[in-house]
Amino acid sequence: MARPRAFDTDAALEAATALFWERGYEGAGLADLLDAMGIQRGSLYKAWGSKKALFLACLDHYDRRLVDPGLAFLRGEGEAAALSGAERLAAVFENHDPRGCLLCNSAAGIAGVDDDIAHRVKEGLDRIRGAFEAALADDRPGAESAAGVAEDAERLLQRYMGFRVQQRTER
Amino acid sequence: MARPRAFDTDAALEAATALFWERGYEGAGLADLLDAMGIQRGSLYKAWGSKKALFLACLDHYDRRLVDPGLAFLRGEGEAAALSGAERLAAVFENHDPRGCLLCNSAAGIAGVDDDIAHRVKEGLDRIRGAFEAALADDRPGAESAAGVAEDAERLLQRYMGFRVQQRTER
DNA sequence: CTGATACGGAACCAATCGGTCTATAATTAC
DNA sequence: GTAATTATAGACCGATTGGTTCCGTATCAG
DSSP states (O other): OOOSSSHHHHHHHHHHHHHHHHOTTTOOOOHHHHHTTTTOOOHHHHSSSSSSHHHHHHHHHHIIIIIIIHHHTTTTOOOGGGSOOHHHHHHHHTOOOOOHHHHHHHTTTTTGGGGGHHHHHHHHHHHHHHHHHHHHTTSSTTTTTHHHHHHHHHHHHHHHHHHHHGGGGGO | OOOOOSOHHHHHHHHHHHHHHOOOOOTSSSHHHHHHHHHHHHHHHHSSSSHHHHHHHHHHHIIIIIHHHHHHHTTTEEEEESOOHHHHHHHHOOOOOEOOOOOOOHHHTTTOOOOOHHHHHHHHHHHHHHHHHHHHHHHHHHTTHHHHHHHHHHHHHHHHHHHHHHHGOOO
16 A cells, blocks of 8 residues: 555554543643644544544553553453452552543533443443452352452442542542 | 622522532532523623632532532431430431532542642532541540541542542432 | 613624545555 | 655644633622
8 A cells, every 4th residue: 555654553552541540531632632642633533533432542542551450450351360359459449649530521421412422431440340240259169159249349349439539630 | 789689699609609619619510500500691790700610619518508408417416316426327328419529520630730729629528527527425434535636537538539529420 | 850870782803613625645566 | 776655853733721810891889
């Protein structure tokens, strides 16, 4: 084919994600995004088509770079295998970031207005709940309390979301 | 003095609060706000001075109309006196609203960008934490576990915030 | 009745919003 | 080398943003 893209898609996505994370979907204007990404309007619209599509791509990027490793840790994969479920869960609530969590911020914000984004965010949160369930089940014998685990995971997800949201007010 | 205000400040605040609640600070434009409030630009700026000041006034209105009664309930005042602390706490997690909680939405959103709003939101959340503490202490003997109550109240606040945020993705 | 006040309504403002378009440059296949 | 293809930069678009200013008028105290 013809002329290849001159910018690093992943690096641009990383920069856009950071801005959406800090300022939210509506708070991050096109001009700010382009500035942070170091590209021009034409390139953005050629690559992603719209601000909303870019945002959805950022949610994917966020999943890949931050959520997935976190979920693997919770499930006890890799070096986390040496830790108990409770220890892995405790580690999650050590992670402080004044920006909170992109998924949680989006849930409280734009997800209440846009159905596509709401659906995408819900998916992400469901994945986190699943990993919480895995970590909880790891410390409990047999299938004795499958329902209890699901219920506790739901509460844990709620606490996690609140935990991350709370950090945005503490600066 | 002279000519009195022709519109009901409280009713206008109620309408503005509803819009901010549903769409967030940045999602609610002046045109939408004025339309919902049934007043004109001039009146809004004469009465509140700016969009941000209006928003802060809406947070106060929200406190007065919804938070305060909720806190009184948690503290066991009025007809809630017949309920145990645990029963009062359980009732709080029954309240479903697809708009979530204005305080929590603001924490996850605009509070991360504006310091004045962040401060105001933090205050509101601290008040909720205090009421959780009161409800928890009500079920526990003496001052045996004051620190434990504070810690549990913090976790309860986190779960509450996540609980309300979550509802914005479930529509 | 009169003068002071400040209201409601609308015109108006610069700046920004998300998005499109075109001219140019770079790269490929042939 | 040439033609086809695609990305780039940036000018440009109408609409909307939050905010100001003005005017005619209603309402007050004296």
